[in-house]
Amino acid sequence: xxxxxIAQLIAQAIDDALDAGALPPFDPPDNVPVQxxxxxxGDFASPVAMPLAGVAHMPPVKIAETIVEHLGDADFLAxxxxxxxxxxxxxxxTAWLARQVxxxxxxxxxxxxxxxxxxxRIQVEFVSxxxxxxxxxxxxxxAAIGDTIANVLAAAGYDVQREYYFNDAGRQMNLFYxxxxxxxxxxxxHADVEFPEAGYRGAYVVDxxxxxxxxxxxxxxxxxxxxxxxxxxxxxxxxxxxxxKEDLVFMGVRYDRWFTESSxxxxxxxxxxxxMLRDKGYVEEKEGAVWFTSxxxxxxxxxxxxxxxxxxxxxxxxxxxHYDKFVLRGFDEVINVWGADHQGHVPRMNAVMRSFGLDxxxxxxxxxxxxxxxxxxxxxxxxxxxxxxxxxxxxxxxVGGDVVRFLLLQRSPTAQMDFxxxxxxxxxxxxPVYYVQYAHARISSILRYAQERGVPLFDDPDxxxxxxxxxxxxxxxxxxxxxxIELVSAKREPHHLTHYAQELATTFHGFYKECRVxxxxxxxxxxxxxxxxxxxxxxIVLARTLTLIGVGTPEQM
RNA sequence: GCCCCCGUAGCUCAAGCGGAUAGAGCAUCGGCCUUCUAAGCCGACGGUUACAGGUUCGAAUCCUGUCGGGGGUACCA
Numbered sequence: 004x005x006x007x008x009i010a011q012l013i014a015q016a017i018d019d020a021l022d023a024g025a026l027p028p029f030d031p032p033d034n035v036p037v038q039x040x041x042x043x044x045g046d047f048a049s050p051v052a053m054p055l056a057g058v059a060h061m062p063p064v065k066i067a068e069t070i071v072e073h074l075g076d077a078d079f080l081a082x083x084x085x086x087x088x089x090x091x092x093x094x095x096x097t098a099w100l101a102r103q104v105x106x107x108x109x110x111x112x113x114x115x116x117x118x119x120x121x122x123x124r125i126q127v128e129f130v131s132x133x134x135x136x137x138x139x140x141x142x143x144x145x146a147a148i149g150d151t152i153a154n155v156l157a158a159a160g161y162d163v164q165r166e167y168y169f170n171d172a173g174r175q176m177n178l179f180y181x182x183x184x185x186x187x188x189x190x191x192x193h194a195d196v197e198f199p200e201a202g203y204r205g206a207y208v209v210d211x212x213x214x215x216x217x218x219x220x221x222x223x224x225x226x227x228x229x230x231x232x233x234x235x236x237x238x239x240x241x242x243x244x245x246x247x248k249e250d251l252v253f254m255g256v257r258y259d260r261w262f263t264e265s266s267x268x269x270x271x272x273x274x275x276x277x278x279m280l281r282d283k284g285y286v287e288e289k290e291g292a293v294w295f296t297s298x299x300x301x302x303x304x305x306x307x308x309x310x311x312x313x314x315x316x317x318x319x320x321x322x323x324x325h326y327d328k329f330v331l332r333g334f335d336e337v338i339n340v341w342g343a344d345h346q347g348h349v350p351r352m353n354a355v356m357r358s359f360g361l362d363x364x365x366x367x368x369x370x371x372x373x374x375x376x377x378x379x380x381x382x383x384x385x386x387x388x389x390x391x392x393x394x395x396x397x398x399x400x401x402v403g404g405d406v407v408r409f410l411l412l413q414r415s416p417t418a419q420m421d422f423x424x425x426x427x428x429x430x431x432x433x434x435p436v437y438y439v440q441y442a443h444a445r446i447s448s449i450l451r452y453a454q455e456r457g458v459p460l461f462d463d464p465d466x467x468x469x470x471x472x473x474x475x476x477x478x479x480x481x482x483x484x485x486x487x488i489e490l491v492s493a494k495r496e497p498h499h500l501t502h503y504a505q506e507l508a509t510t511f512h513g514f515y516k517e518c519r520v521x522x523x524x525x526x527x528x529x530x531x532x533x534x535x536x537x538x539x540x541x542x543i544v545l546a547r548t549l550t551l552i553g554v555g556t557p558e559q560m
Numbered sequence: 561g562c563c564c565c566c567g568u569a570g571c572u573c574a575a576g577c578g579g580a581u582a583g584a585g586c587a588u589c590g591g592c593c594u595u596c597u598a599a600g601c602c603g604a605c606g607g608u609u610a611c612a613g614g615u616u617c618g619a620a621u622c623c624u625g626u627c628g629g630g631g632g633u634a635c636c637a
Contacts, residue, residue, distance in 0.1 A: 036577060050579050053617070063617080088617075090580065133637065175637055201636095292635055303563085303633095310635040317637050346564055347632045372565060373630070413585090414573065417565055419630055421572075426586085433599065435585065441599050452596045490576055502574065505584075516592095516601045523595070538596095560599060 063089025129340035135179035180236030186212035297354035371416035409436035464532035473517035
């Protein structure tokens with residue numbers, strides 16, 4: 004990557020200057036900071052000299068100048084100069100820049116790939132909502148973050164697996180089943196059937212009950228209550244799983260594996276892991292319950308694994324599940340994408356990792372802040388358990404899948420965000436996602452136009468004709484994609500990608516305004532050919548970016 | 561009470577390891593279509609980075625405190 008090459012060049016210059024005695028002896032910095040510079044300063048800048056002023060007992064400008072004097076040659080380097088208070092500014096060689104178009108065309112849809120991980124196996128587990136209701140906008144944010152991170156990690160050289168964990172066991176599910184059964188009976192006219200306290204009151208439960216009546220009739224009404232709840236529950240569960248899988252298709256998300264919580268109880272894994280923890284001394288019985296003694300493992304409290312009245316907690320299966328991920332399946336690293344309402348769960352998962360004798364850093368839990376769905380000033384409540392909710396699918400149908408996905412990815416995971424339906428629909432016309440897609444469509448249009456006009460495509464256009472500032476800016480922009488992929492991979496913050504997409508689109512629109520590609524002027528054939536190559540490269544980079552974000556790459560709008 | 565995230569332009573939000581004059585979009589106002597898509601381009605307006613201290617050559621960024629918003633703190637998930 005370009006930035007790294009510049010950092011290396013400067014690091015080498017510091018070493019050489021030290022060897023030559025041009026700088027007083029000091030330990031060279033471990034890594035040389037290099038940043039993009041404002042255009043008036045050049046392409047890149049490094050403030051490396053400034054913190055050295057103290058150790059070298061020299062003014063930073065003087066240090067920077069000495070470093071520049073010892074800077075070696077590089078094909079990309081045109082000029083390096085020092086500005087106050089001690090920045091080293093680097094300007095790229097424009098002919099080198101122009102030649103990068105060929106490199107992009109050659110890489111094709113692989114452009115942007117980097118090798119950050121050398122094929123390390125990583126799992127991204129995301130959404131994993133309980134199968135007791137449709138997905139909401141909050142799950143949408145989870146899906147967008149998880150899927151895009153998975154896309155980017157794959158581009159960064161990880162072997163990525165996407166997984167969904169269905170919490171199909173436990174108390175909440177039983178409550179859900181009982182709620183469906185109650186609605187089922189009520190819909191059949193048994194008004195006297197009691198609805199569970201704190202049951203699932205959403206209208207979709209009534210629809211679900213009605214659907215079961217349509218398909219199965221009233222045959223559960225005569226059964227023993229527990230058996231009826233169990234049988235209806237099984238049907239309801241399957242329907243909810245199917246519903247969620249469909250919702251995810253609407254979001255454009257694809258999974259490699261669906262994992263069920265119930266499986267760790269059925270195949271004995273839970274018992275096995277519990278036994279192992281008992282042997283290691285991390286399990287204790289007190290107050291009639293079975294506890295995980297995480298206090299000794301960095302957590303500030305112990306946690307119940309098996310309740311005093313018998314059933315295991317959600318945490319119990321999570322222990323077994325993570326054992327499965329790390330020990331049985333051997334992932335090098337696992338990412339869990341969780342809403343802020345699960346943040347309290349993080350310390351105990353770290354304790355679980357330690358209890359397995361594993362480095363907690365191998366488990367990266369991304370906590371994203373909650374989404375408030377709004378319609379204008381009105382807040383739309385999203386509780387699955389109590390009342391009305393607007394589903395993710397309804398939001399997608401209302402404002403469009405690409406819009407939902409892009410908007411959800413525009414904010415950093417740490418930012419609380421409002422999703423205003425009115426605004427999302429209102430601004431649909433000039434939505435940022437359309438702005439970016441429009442750039443892609445414009446390129447497609449140029450290429451179509453060239454074809455219709457019978458413009459031949461040269462195999463070997465003279466790419467060095469690309470010297471216009473707008474042309475070079477476009478190339479500079481395209482070369483940033485690998486950096487963005489590195490940034491998103493390292494920080495697990497996908498919003499950098501949507502911001503980059505907008506910037507690249509802006510740069511393209513600027514180029515489009517400034518530079519005519521298919522020229523009818525005689526003598527313009529050569530520049531037209533060079534620009535056609537540039538435009539084809541831009542299409543590759545825009546398409547790659549949009550695909551990583553998970554939105555469409557339209558040929559026309 | 562304690563723990564986590566956040567507070568930046570009228571609104572929604574950016575700002576890679578602490579770096580140069582804090583940036584976009586929307587909104588408002590003013591320009592630009594005889595040629596590849598005007599869903600576009602150019603310009604203007606807009607800031608005590610919640611507040612008060614501190615560390616540093618340098619702070620939106622790090623530390624302490626105050627205020628405000630969200631989340632957690634269950635034998636819920």
